[in-house]
Amino acid sequence: MGRDLNSDTIADLRHAIDIVDTKLFELLEHRFDLATRIAPLKTDPQAIEDVDRNREIFDRIAALAARTGIDSVDAVEIWRAILRASLSCQRNFLARSQSGSNE
Numbered sequence: 535m536g537r538d539l540n541s542d543t544i545a546d547l548r549h550a551i552d553i554v555d556t557k558l559f560e561l562l563e564h565r566f567d568l569a570t571r572i573a574p575l576k577t578d579p580q581a582i583e584d585v586d587r588n589r590e591i592f593d594r595i596a597a598l599a600a601r602t603g604i605d606s607v608d609a610v611e612i613w614r615a616i617l618r619a620s621l622s623c624q625r626n627f628l629a630r631s632q633s634g635s636n637e
């Protein structure tokens with residue numbers, strides 16, 4: 535960014551991608567932490583998947599994608615994977631709570 539596109543080498547650009555991936559990872563960690571804090575607040579903590587909320591998120595992501603150059607089908611697919619991982623974090627957290635290992 536800010537530089538003449540042709541002056542970037544593949545190595546420069548891959549390095550920039552690695553930095554972006556690290557930031558994305560940190561954001562994902564934060565997102566999973568928030569989702570994990572929601573799990574024990576649900577009336578039935580075993581039923582943690584909320585398909586209506588998932589749909590709301592997918593619709594919002596598709597709308598955000600439509601405002602950018604990102605394909606909305608691709609964007610929703612990425613968020614499907616994020617929600618799958620999020621649910622896994624929540625389930626692991628609840629399983630650890632039940633075995634007392636979160637204390």
Ligand SMILES: C=C(O[C@@H]1C=C(C(=O)O)C=C[C@H]1O)C(=O)O
Nearest residue numbers: 569572582583584587588617620
């Ligand atoms: C975190 C929640 O639990 C689940 C995980 C979600 C998420 O990671 O955003 C969204 C909906 C639920 O399927 C929630 O209900 O908000």
